[in-house]
Amino acid sequence: MDLNPTPQERQFRDELRAWLEAHAPRDWEARQSATDSMEARFAFLRDWQRQVYEAGWAGLSWPKEYGGRGATLMEKAIFTEEMARIGAPPLPGILGLELVGPTLIAFGAEAQKQRYLAKILSGEEIWCQGFSEPNAGSDLAALRTEATLDGDHFIVSGQKVWTSYGWAADWCELVVRTDAAAEKHKGLTVLLVDMHSSGVEVRPLRQMTGETEFNELFFDDVRVPVANVVGRVNDGWNVALGTLMHERALLGAGLQITFKRQFTRLVELAGRIERHGRPATEDPVIRQKLAQCYAEIEIMRLNQMRAISRVMETGKPGPEGSIQKIFWSELNQRFQQIAMELLGPYGQLTRGSEFAFDDGQWAYYWLRARGNTIEAGTSEIQRNIVGHFVLGLPKSY
Amino acid sequence: MQFGLTETQQVLKNSARKFFSAECPIAEVRRLMETDTAYDAALWQKMADQGWTGMIFDEEYGGLGLGLVEMAVALEEMGRALLPGPYLSTVLLAGGAIAAAGNRAQKRKYLSRIATGEAHATLALLEGSASWDPEAVQLIAHPTLAGFALNGRKMFVPDAGIADYFVCAADVGLFLAPRGARGLTVSPLPAIDETRKLYQVAFENVPVAEEDILAIGDPARAALERALAVATVALAAEMVGGMQRVMEIAVEYCKARKQFGKPIGQFQAVQHLCADMLLLTESSRSAAYYAAWALQERAPEADAAVSIAKAYAGDAYREVGNRGIQVQGGMGFTWENNVHLYYKRAKASEVMFGDATYHRERIACLTIDKATDKAINKL
Numbered sequence: 001m002d003l004n005p006t007p008q009e010r011q012f013r014d015e016l017r018a019w020l021e022a023h024a025p026r027d028w029e030a031r032q033s034a035t036d037s038m039e040a041r042f043a044f045l046r047d048w049q050r051q052v053y054e055a056g057w058a059g060l061s062w063p064k065e066y067g068g069r070g071a072t073l074m075e076k077a078i079f080t081e082e083m084a085r086i087g088a089p090p091l092p093g094i095l096g097l098e099l100v101g102p103t104l105i106a107f108g109a110e111a112q113k114q115r116y117l118a119k120i121l122s123g124e125e126i127w128c129q130g131f132s133e134p135n136a137g138s139d140l141a142a143l144r145t146e147a148t149l150d151g152d153h154f155i156v157s158g159q160k161v162w163t164s165y166g167w168a169a170d171w172c173e174l175v176v177r178t179d180a181a182a183e184k185h186k187g188l189t190v191l192l193v194d195m196h197s198s199g200v201e202v203r204p205l206r207q208m209t210g211e212t213e214f215n216e217l218f219f220d221d222v223r224v225p226v227a228n229v230v231g232r233v234n235d236g237w238n239v240a241l242g243t244l245m246h247e248r249a250l251l252g253a254g255l256q257i258t259f260k261r262q263f264t265r266l267v268e269l270a271g272r273i274e275r276h277g278r279p280a281t282e283d284p285v286i287r288q289k290l291a292q293c294y295a296e297i298e299i300m301r302l303n304q305m306r307a308i309s310r311v312m313e314t315g316k317p318g319p320e321g322s323i324q325k326i327f328w329s330e331l332n333q334r335f336q337q338i339a340m341e342l343l344g345p346y347g348q349l350t351r352g353s354e355f356a357f358d359d360g361q362w363a364y365y366w367l368r369a370r371g372n373t374i375e376a377g378t379s380e381i382q383r384n385i386v387g388h389f390v391l392g393l394p395k396s397y
Numbered sequence: 398m399q400f401g402l403t404e405t406q407q408v409l410k411n412s413a414r415k416f417f418s419a420e421c422p423i424a425e426v427r428r429l430m431e432t433d434t435a436y437d438a439a440l441w442q443k444m445a446d447q448g449w450t451g452m453i454f455d456e457e458y459g460g461l462g463l464g465l466v467e468m469a470v471a472l473e474e475m476g477r478a479l480l481p482g483p484y485l486s487t488v489l490l491a492g493g494a495i496a497a498a499g500n501r502a503q504k505r506k507y508l509s510r511i512a513t514g515e516a517h518a519t520l521a522l523l524e525g526s527a528s529w530d531p532e533a534v535q536l537i538a539h540p541t542l543a544g545f546a547l548n549g550r551k552m553f554v555p556d557a558g559i560a561d562y563f564v565c566a567a568d569v570g571l572f573l574a575p576r577g578a579r580g581l582t583v584s585p586l587p588a589i590d591e592t593r594k595l596y597q598v599a600f601e602n603v604p605v606a607e608e609d610i611l612a613i614g615d616p617a618r619a620a621l622e623r624a625l626a627v628a629t630v631a632l633a634a635e636m637v638g639g640m641q642r643v644m645e646i647a648v649e650y651c652k653a654r655k656q657f658g659k660p661i662g663q664f665q666a667v668q669h670l671c672a673d674m675l676l677l678t679e680s681s682r683s684a685a686y687y688a689a690w691a692l693q694e695r696a697p698e699a700d701a702a703v704s705i706a707k708a709y710a711g712d713a714y715r716e717v718g719n720r721g722i723q724v725q726g727g728m729g730f731t732w733e734n735n736v737h738l739y740y741k742r743a744k745a746s747e748v749m750f751g752d753a754t755y756h757r758e759r760i761a762c763l764t765i766d767k768a769t770d771k772a773i774n775k776l
Binding site (some may be wrong): 267287292306395 | 652668672691
C-alpha cells in the first residue's frame with residue numbers, strides 16, 4: 001500500500017497540469033449560467049475537445065494503435081481529477097470517448113474502428129446511446145425497438161428515451177431487437193446509426209430542472225447498413241453490457257474533486273451566513289453536518305482509489321467498485337440538502353433573482369441531484385447488483 | 398499510487414485469519430466473556446509467540462518493527478474473531494504511550510515485557526467527565542521527595558483487572574504505576590460488551606517512583622495524542638473486521654433461511670439491507686486503511702484521516718449490526734446467535750476514543766476552521 005504518486009504518475013500529472021493551466025478556458029463556469037444558446041455552448045465545447053485532442057490528451061486509456069495514449073487507469077483518474085480541479089469544461093464527445101469508443105475497440109470490426117474512432121477523439125462526430133425505452137428502463141433487455149433485415153440493410157422502428165446529447169449527436173449506438181422469438185437477452189443486436197438518416201426524429205425531454213439534457217429518439221423505418229452491426233447479430237446484450245461496465249468503472253474520480261470544490265464554496269458561504277447571531281460555521285449542528293459531508297466525500301475518493309488499484313492489479317473490479325454509484329449519488333443528495341438548509345429561504349431563489357446566492361446555482365444543484373439516484377442505474381438496481389453479483393444472494397427478479 | 402495490500406501484508410492477513418480462527422473460535426469467545434477478565438493465559442502466550450504482542454514496537458525492545466498498515470491488518474482479523482482480552486489496552490494504549498513517551502530504560506523494561514507476553518498493561522485516561530480531550534484530565538499528580546503521588550479517579554479503564562502496569566494520564570504528565578501499588582484500587586464496571594472488561598480505578602496517594610515518570614508537560618501531551626491516534630486507527634480496523642463477520646453471518650443466513658418457499662435473501666427488502674452492509678463495511682475499510690497509512694507516513698492530513706475513519710466506523714459498525722440482527726428476525730435477537738456479541742462490541746467501540754459526534758467536530762476544526770482553500774489547492 002503506497003498512496004504517494006509514482007514518479008511516472010507525478011510526471012504525468014505535472015505535464016497535464018501545466019498544459020491545462022496554459023490552455024483550459026477559465027470562463028466556463030460563468031458561461032454556464034450566461035444566456036448563450038445551447039448550440040453556442042456546444043460549439044464552444046467542441047472547440048475545447050479539439051484542443052484537448054490535438055494536444056494528445058483525448059482517449060487517454062485507449063490503445064496507442066487507435067490514437068490513444070495507452071495510459072493506466074490511475075493516470076486516467078488523474079486526468080479526470082485535474083480537469084475537475086481547474087474547472088475545465090467537459091468534453092462534449094464524452095459518450096464516444098468513454099463508452100462507444102471502448103465498445104468499438106473491444107467488439108468492433110477493423111473497418112468500423114478505422115471509420116469511427118479518430119472522429120470520436122477529435123470531437124468531429126458526436127455520439128449518443130440509444131438504450132432505455134419507455135417500457136425498458138431498469139429491465140433493459142425488455143426493449144422493443146425492432147430491426148428487420150431487408151437485403152443488406154436493417155429497417156429500424158421504435159422509440160428510445162433518456163438519451164443524453166441526442167439533439168447534438170451525429171451517431172447513435174443503438175440496441176435493437178433482431179429476433180422477437182428468442183429469449184429476451186438473446187435476440188438483441190447493437191447497430192451504429194447515422195442520426196442524420198431519414199426517419200430519425202429527436203425531441204427534447206424537459207426535466208424538472210427546466211433543462212433539456214435528455215432526448216426522446218423516434219425511429220420510423222430507418223435504413224441501417226448491415227455493415228454497421230457491432231459484434232454479432234443477436235449478441236447485442238454482451239456488447240451493451242460491455243458498455244455499461246465502462247460506464248460504472250470511473251465515475252467517482254472527477255466527482256470527488258467537483259464535490260470538494262463545491263464543499264469549499266459552501267463553507268465560504270457558511271462563514272457569511274448568520275445563524276443565531278453568529279456565523280453558521282460556528283453553529284454546532286451545521287458543523288456536524290458539514291463534517292459528515294466532508295468525511296463522506298473523502299471516503300468516496302478512497303473507495304475510488306481502492307477500486308482503481310484493484311482493477312489495475314487483477315483486471316477485475318472488486319466489491320468497492322460496485323458501491324460507488326450508490327455512494328456518490330446518495331451523498332450528493334445529502335450534500336445539496338445541507339446546502340439548501342444552510343441558505344434557508346434564500347436557497348429556493350433561482351437564476352436571475354437579485355437576492356440568490358451564486359446566481360441560484362445551489363437551487364439548481366439541489367434539483368439536479370434528485371436525478372442522481374435514478375440515472376445510470378437506480379439505487380435499487382445497484383443494490384440488486386451488489387446483492388446478487390457481489391454477495392451471491394439469489395437473483396430477485 | 399497503489400491502495401491495496403502488498404504481498405507481505407496479504408500473507409500476514411492470511412496467517413492472522415488462520416491463527417485467530419483456530420485459536421479463538423466463537424465458542425472460546427463465549428467461554429472467556431463469562432470469566433472475570435475475559436483473558437486466557439495460553440491464548441495470550443500463543444499470540445506472543447507469533448509476535449502479535451510486539452508487532453509495532455522497535456526491534457531493540459523485542460518488537461517486530463512493523464508499520465501501522467500491518468497493524469491494521471492484524472487488528473482487522475482480531476475484530477473479525479471478536480478476540481476478547483487486553484490486546485488493545487496492552488499493546489496499543491499502554492504500549493503505544495510508553496513507546497511515545499518513555500525513555501530507553503523504560504522502553505527496555507516495559508515494552509520488552511509486553512512483547513514477550515509476560516506483562517499486560519492499560520491506559521487510565523477517561524474520568525468522570527467521560528471526555529476524550531486530554532485537556533479534561535484532572536487526576537492530580539503532586540511532587541513528593543521520591544517522585545510523585547497520584548490522587549483522583551479514572552473511569553472506563555479497559556482491562557484494568559488483568560493489567561500489571563497502569564499508564565496514568567494526570568494533570569501534569571504521564572506516569573506509570575504497577576498493579577498492587579499502595580492506594581490503587583480497581584473495581585469492575587459491568588457493561589454490555591463482556592469481551593472487553595471495563596473498570597474504575599481509584600488513586601489515593603499512589604506513589605510514583607522517579608524512574609516511572611514517563612513524561613511531563615508538552616511531551617506527555619504529544620505522546621498521549623500520538624498513542625491515542627494509533628489506537629483509534631487500530632480500533633477502527635478492528636471494527637472493520639467485526640463488520641465483515643456480521644455481514645458474512647447475515648448473508649449466509651439469508652441464503653439458507655427459507656420463507657414463502659424461497660431463500661429470504663431473494664427478497665429485495667432483505668437483499669438491500671445486505672447491500673447496505675457491504676457499502677458500510679467497504680467504506681469503513683477504505684477509511685481505516687488510509688488513516689493507518691497516513692499516520693504511518695505522518696502525512697499532513699493524518700489527523701483528519703483518523704477522525705474520518707473513527708467517525709464513519711462508529712456509525713457504520715452499529716448500522717451493520719442493526720441490519721445483521723434485523724435480517725435474522727427472531728433468531729437474531731436470541732442469546733445463541735452470535736451477532737449480538739458483535740453488536741455489543743460495536744456499541745462499546747463506538748464510544749471508545751470518541752464517538753462520531755466527537756470526531757465530526759474534530760473534522761470541522763480541521764476542515765472548516767483552517768483555511769480550506771489551502772487544503773483544496775494541495776489535493
